[in-house]
Structures are given as C-alpha cells and as structure tokens.
Amino acid sequence: MSAPVLDPTVVGPRATTARPRIPMTRLVDVEFRKLVDTRSSRWLLAAVPLLTLVVVTGVTLWGSDEEVTFGMHTTTNMMPMELLLPLVAVLSVAGEWSQRSALTTFALVPRRGRVLSAKAAALLVATLAATATVLALSAIGTVVAAQVRGIGTVWDLPLELALRLALANVVAVAFGFLVGVAIRSTAPAMVAYLAFMFVVPILSSMVAGMWSWWAENGPWIDLSWSTAFVTAPEITGEQWAQVGTSTLIWIVVPLALATRRVLRTEIR
C-alpha cells in the first residue's frame, strides 16, 4: 500500500462543533471538588472550623463579659478564616501549575477564562459557606458563654455588619486568588501572600509614623488598612471610597493583567 491519499470530500470534517458546550455549572462543580480532593487543601479547609472552634472555646471560657456578645464573638472568630481561606485560593490556582495538572485542565477546557471563572465561583461559594459556619459557631459560643456566666445573651450583630464581615472575607480570598493567578507557583505564591498579610501592615504603620501624608492618605492605597474599616462597627462614606480605590489598586487591576497573561501564556 502506498502513502495514504484521502479524498477530502469523503473525509470531511465532522460536525463536532454542534456538541453542547460544557456548562458553567459543571465546571464550578469540578473546581469545587478540586478544593477538597487533595490532602493539603482538605486540611486547610478543615482547619477553618477547627481553629474557629478553638477560638470560640477560648473566648467563651476566658474572655471578658463584653467579648462574649454575638457581635464581638463573630468578629474575633473570623480571624482564622481570613488567614486560611485565601491560602486555599492561592493553592487552587497555583497548584494547577506547580502540580502541572493545568495541562489536563486546559486540554479539557481550552477556554481558559472559563476555568478561571469557575475557580473564582467555587471559591466564592466556599467563602460564603465558611462565613456561615463561623456565624453558627459564634452563635453557639454566645449562648454557651451566657449560660456559663449566668448573663443575658446579647445578639448585637446587625445584618449590615454581618454582610460587611462576609465582604471582608470575600476580599481576602479574592486577594489570595489574585496572588495564585499572578505567581502560579505554590511556594512563592504562599510566601507572597503571607508577606502581604504580615509585612505590609507593619511597614505601612511605620511609614505612617514618619510621614504625615501617608498617615492621612494611606488607606486610599493600602488594602490591609482600608479593609480594617470594613469589619469595624461603623464605616463612613469616605472609608467605603478608600476600600474601593485600594481594592482597585491591589486586586482589580492586577487581576485583570494577570488573567490576560494566563489566557495567553503557554501551558507546559
């Protein structure tokens, strides 16, 4: 037999583009599953309620009477989550590159933007679920503390503040997501995230001590500074604006640039 010569009219392209596109819900389901199907991400996620439980117990037993109201409880209890959940976000994106599973992921879904959107959606769901869990644990802590101490339960968490706490968590996770998309390598991305969490606020307050302009205008730029307003009992219109500008600088613009890069870069 000689080299194959096929009549193009016989071997025409099959109508494969007529298939239904992979629906977004399925991609979100898969990305959500990826959040919990490895040991590292499962432990990170499990650590949120576990650490919260430790904090709840501690505050319930040893906190002052003012600290065991529902509002105070909740605000304190959000801390483990605000630290850990963004790491889940970092892992969910950077892990695809560090473990090189991106090769399979993007071969099955070549529209990379859809994969990133699905990851973001899965993380949003996880964040809101974790926030609800922390609220529930805080409620239990409030009731138990009141019973143990023989004081009245104080339900002092207005809905508006509860929503703001949830928003602060979403912003923190969005930042973790950005770091993952931008750095795409697990270890450096985690270091970058932790450095931002711990080093930037310290530097910022040092600069504020020496430079009055920064002390006055820092929150317009410093995200860690402005997000502290979000979880405060009261927030002003100007502070909302500062949350907006710093989020734009630290999350929206870099995320747009990093996403553009991911859409174009070669997956190896």
Add this chain to the structure above:
Amino acid sequence: MIRIDSLTKRYGTFAAVDDVSFTAFPGRVTGFLGPNGAGKSTTLRALTGLATPTAGRATVLGHRYQDLPNPGLDVGVLLDASALHGGRTGRETLVLSQRTMGLPPIRVDEMLDLVGLTWAEGKRRVRDYSLGMRQRLGIATALMGDPKVLVLDEPANGLDPAGIRWMRDLLRGFADDGGTVLLSSHLLSEIEMIADDIIMIGRGRIVASGATHELLAGVGTLVRSDDGTLLVDALTSAGFQATRRPDGAVATDADLETAGQVAFRAGLPVTELRSADGHGLEDMFLELTAPDQREEAPSRRTSLPNGVAA
C-alpha cells in the same frame, strides 16, 4: 484527522517549530519522530490549544482545537504523564475528567479496567505511582470520552516491554476502528513497530515523511554533490522526487544510472552515488541527533574523509 499547516512557533528569535506541515489520517497511526528538543512537544501543544503558534494553523477534525465545545469527547490528549496532581488518587484524577466531560460515573471504573489499574491502585495517590502507571492513567483520561482522535506525547516512556506491547495493541485497535492516532517518540525502534506513517522532525523542521514501510525500505538512490540544493532542483525538474538529507546527500527515487545522468547534465560533479540502504531512516535520525551534542561537533568535522566538505 489532524492537519498541521505551515505551523511556526518562535521564542524570541529561536524557531522551535519552523514551517511544519503534515496530516495524520484516520485509520492510521502516525508517528511523530525526532530527537529531544526537535519541536515535537511544541507542535503538539500548539495543536491542542496550549500554545499559540506564531504563524500557521493546526486543526483537528476540521476545527481549531479551541473551537471544540467539549474537546475531550473528540480528541484524547496525553501530553505528559508526569503532569498529574500528586495529591489526588488515580481514581479521583479520572473522576475530575469524567465530570468535566459530563460522562456517566461508570466510565471511571471502565477506564481503570481498560488500562489495567486495579481498584487498590486507583485508591492510591498519583504521587506514589510509577511512570508506567501514570502513563496508563493518562491513557485512561485520553480514552474516556470515546474520542475519534488521539494525541499522545511519548506515551511509551516508562512502560515495561509488556506495557509497550499493550500500548501498541491498544493504539492499533483504535486506528483499525477508524480512529486517528498521532504519537510522538524519540525512539525510532518504537515508532517503527507501531506507526503506519512517520513524520520525522529535527531542529524544528520536517526532514522526512511518508509511509513507514517505504521510508524503511530505503528504495532509491543516494547521490551526493557539492551543491545539494542544485542537485535537488535538477532531479525534481527531471520529474523525480528528491530530498536533501541533513548530511547534504540527496535521496531520490531515480535509479542509479538516471540520477548520475541528471547530475551530469546539470553540470554537477557527483562525489558519491549508491543505492540507498535499508538503514536510511536510522542514518538520517542519527545524523539529526548528533549535531545536538555540541561538544562533539568539532571532532566530527576533522574526522570526515578527505575532500568531503559538507
């Protein structure tokens, strides 16, 4: 069917893939052969939408890969068996693909069976898999969507002889059922055994292509002259096929006498004229590989027979 059309991929000024064109036909196993770094993987990444070509086009079943709505159902892809998340179990790795493609869960167990991974092995983390097991898992992912086309980069790496035999039978069966298989390898012996057609690539360019048995038969004549390009021109305008091999010699389907006469009429002094032997493909492949070992290059030049300036 896979069609690669004048595909070029540059990194800066370096062309990893340089104007490559070929077709992989249904019902046939097409072997993509070349030394490491020849541009095989880059071509396959451009084909599967993981890299954007600098120029040219690659289509699968008549479409750009990125335009396929659910590519896993049309094209099975395995580009690197080590590129699996080590923290997931083998089974979980398959479940993610099964869910992405929207297939029934039973496909996961069917695929584990098909590639010969036991239930217990499926429960183990991929981190603890041997390369051979990873290859099997990768094949399972590629075959899960019951595709018409398979694209496999070095699928025999890490497989034991029995595994290679298994892979060969599997791909043979796939092609015999009308599927298109494109697989790459840097081992000629591997490709020889399984491929119906061979595309040989070296330093980003295709250096030989055709049906395996024809390439291996080495029928025809080898003729060498100072100016290989002119010789190729002369032979082609005389109505023969002629290709310049990397060492400067020209392989042609003209017989010995005719090849000599054509060169003579073109005024080209012939420095070597003989029948191409059966090892033509292997020679070509070895010559392709040798210049990549740069430290050897100078000694090669001095050891060339006198008067044969390449």
